[in-house]
Amino acid sequence: MAFGVISEIGYVALHTSDIEQSVAHAQDILGLKETARSGNAVFLSSAAKRHHEMVYIDAPAHGVGQIGLIANGKPGLDTARRRIRDAGFPIISETALHPGVADGFAFVGPENFLFEIYIGPESAGIIPSGHAPDRFGHVNLHPQNLQAMLTFFVDILEFRVSDIIGDDFAYFLRCNAEHHGIALMKGKGWMHHHAWQVQSIAELGKVGDRLHEHDLRLLMGPVRHGAGHNIAAYYVEPTGAVVELYADLEHIYDDERPPVIWPKDDRAWATKWSIYDFSEFRSHGLFPATEAVAAK
Structure with missing residues (x-):
């Protein structure tokens, strides 16, 4: 039951200087399952079976990449895009940053936090681990x-x-x-x-x-x-x-x-x-x- 331009929180992307350690930890402790790899990124999901709810990006140093917000349909995405542009936040990508979604855009928000607002998260054909979180x-x-x-x-x-x-x-x-x-x-x-x-x-x-x-x-x-x-x-x-x-x-x-x-x-x-x-x-x-x- 969404009431605004955002319907739910979609994913978090973290930069890591040891991507295999981070992925192994997420699988062994948290219970996430790897769904795909693309370039320097590894995508993981919970029992929700989405293309990604967690993204680890191989990078020189640890840091927060993007926080993904799922828009309330195409109207919500269009409204969010217009409001972000009108507010003067720098747009870093007019299209989705990662595979596995239908459409989206990314920008630099307050205090240099990066956000991606998108629609159409795809499902992933995975078998969740026995200790996977719900979502x-x-x-x-x-x-x-x-x-x-x-x-x-x-x-x-x-x-x-x-x-x-x-x-x-x-x-x-x-x-x-x-x-x-x-x-x-x-x-x-x-x-x-x-x-x-x-x-x-x-x-x-x-x-x-x-x-x-x-x-x-x-x-x-x-x-x-x-x-x-x-x-x-x-x-x-x-x-x-x-x-x-x-x-x-x-x-x-x-x-x-x-x-x-x-x-x-x-x-x-x-x-x-x-x-x-x-x-x-x-x-x-x-x-x-x-x-x-x-x-x-």
């Missing part, structure tokens, strides 16, 4: 200029605000009935995490076991968030980005529901079950890449 869900960005990023998503792309944390500290934004597809938290100017939906809290225990088998560990969780109500667990992937697996995310079916407002010092917005040292949690992230914008 890609959302990204969490930590912009330095929080209001500029908020204006971009709300005024230009028609996201709605689900929850507000503190006085200009964090916003959870939705483009459909799911509580958030984009989360914004004032920070260093990087992407903190990309998030994947799983069936239940049992899957969060299993990812902890898989990490242990690889001499790794969870960064945080399982936790029950107050904002969004989802149960989640987090770990750090080889690029330095954080990965979230979550279940039981709140859905909002009233398009006009006012935002829930949380005091910043009320830790229940972040975790209802326990208290964590968020200094380590927030110390991980990945800055926007400056090279190898698209697969070649």
